[in-house]
Amino acid sequence: MNKLLLLKEIYFEAFKNWSNLFIKRYFKVFSWLCFALLAIVIYAFVFRVSTGFAFD
Numbered sequence: 537m538n539k540l541l542l543l544k545e546i547y548f549e550a551f552k553n554w555s556n557l558f559i560k561r562y563f564k565v566f567s568w569l570c571f572a573l574l575a576i577v578i579y580a581f582v583f584r585v586s587t588g589f590a591f592d
Contacts, residue, residue: 547567554560584591 548556551564
């Protein structure tokens, strides 16, 4: 839980004092997209490992 709170604090610190609203929103959307894609990759890997897929 402590690591999750640390990641949350780093995320909020990264966007705290940005002046251009467009760039701020763009990087927020981009970071959430990266998190979502990473979650999909981890899910796919765990699914393949759990079903016994042979990585040849």
